[in-house]
Amino acid sequence: MKYIKEHIMFIFPMLAILLGIESSMVFDRMSRDYEKDLKADYSMLVLANTPMKLSGFQQLDRRISSMSRIEKRTIVQEMAQGMSGISAEDIMQALPHFYTIHFGRYLDVQEIDKIKHALVASEGIEKVETFGKSHNSSYHLFIFIKVVLWTFVGFMTFTSLFLVIKQMEIWQFSHRERMQVMEIFGASTMLRSGILFKRAMIDALIATVLTSGLFAFLRFVWIKQSHIDLLMQKEALLFAYEDIAILGGIAMSIVITSVIIVVIGSKERKL
């Protein structure tokens, strides 16, 4: 019973850290995915007096990744039919060239404004229209949630780290005699703390398996009956196999750090 309690006291804070980190990773993946969708949707309309090439646009701003010319001939021909004495060619001459441009990544409002100004300021470009501003408020909400989540996770990690170290100190205390005897006989720090290490490693492994297991369950089982459409299309975001490695790595570093803090921090007591 005491044995189980001691392990739980170590596994719980460890779980808190790993669950927090995994949640942040999932949220990060979701917001990146969302950015990608936004980026794909986003374009600017440019009216130019002179014909433009992609390289010409890119000279104005390197974030521009592609462009397409809007074909105006059909419209112009229809216009010409309704007007006597003016040929389609004349209208073609009078009208500017229309382009839509796309970007390599998601841009926020400030960036869009900057690009717009840079484009308008250049010779030959008459007007720039931007769309898609409606996306922006939900994007900012995303960023806000991300900051809040990371702050929360950071705080929880910090607090849990204290609990992990406290528990490690309790273990060390219960093995103090043994470790001191070993020290008297010339055992290295590494050898003396081996027992702490082994215990902590086992618990770190358990915490990693539990966390990965939970998120894998969410992805492979729970999601299918969740009826949350938004998630059902993006189930892969909920869990990735490399998460196991990342969580395991983090758990191991926590164990190593706390062993070092506890063992190095303790001085030799006189027997």
Add this chain to the structure above:
Amino acid sequence: MANIISASHLTLGYGNNDADIIKNANFKIKKGDFVFITGPSGSGKSTLLRSFYGQLRPKSGNLLVGAQDMGKISKKKLQELRTHFGIIFQDYKLINEWSVAKNVVLPLVIAGYNADVQETQAKRLLKHVKLSEHADRLPLELSGGEQQRIGVARALAKNPTLILADEPTGNLDEYSSNVIWDLMENANEQLDATVVVVTHRIPNIFSIPYRHLIIENKGIYEVH
């Protein structure tokens, strides 16, 4: 023969503001010596031994153990030095979660010997201290005298250059005490170990030559 311990103007004490326990002591212990250290209770016998194995640094003066200046020795060097010692405590200081056999080979575990070597050496050592049949038991299942024999076997495990014993028979009956003294004599004679034993009483029957240092009024003197 070369000195294994050499003290000049050695002063020992715990806090810088506390009274000195040993003051301005001068003595030498040569390789191969068998030395008894006696003195009243609280005179600083255990304190002196602690300075030998580096748990207490000299407050002032000089203490050389092996070739090491114990006032300046690094953690790493101290660790290495200790692997050449065999230390025996009045209260045994066995690892109670470990079997008798594993306790006995602790110095070999620390030196990184493999399990096979550990096993054969455990057998040899336990036979030497006549505890072969208890190899798989836990220390607390044995009597005080038996536990101290484990302590002695552990101290002898890696053929130590220097054996330091703090009242090794303090809590033991006469029979067990005699067994312990035999083992110590044997270590000194057969294994060439230098032996320093703190005791409140030198045994009546002792068959090998020995020296006797006494702690009195913070000083250390040779008794002839």
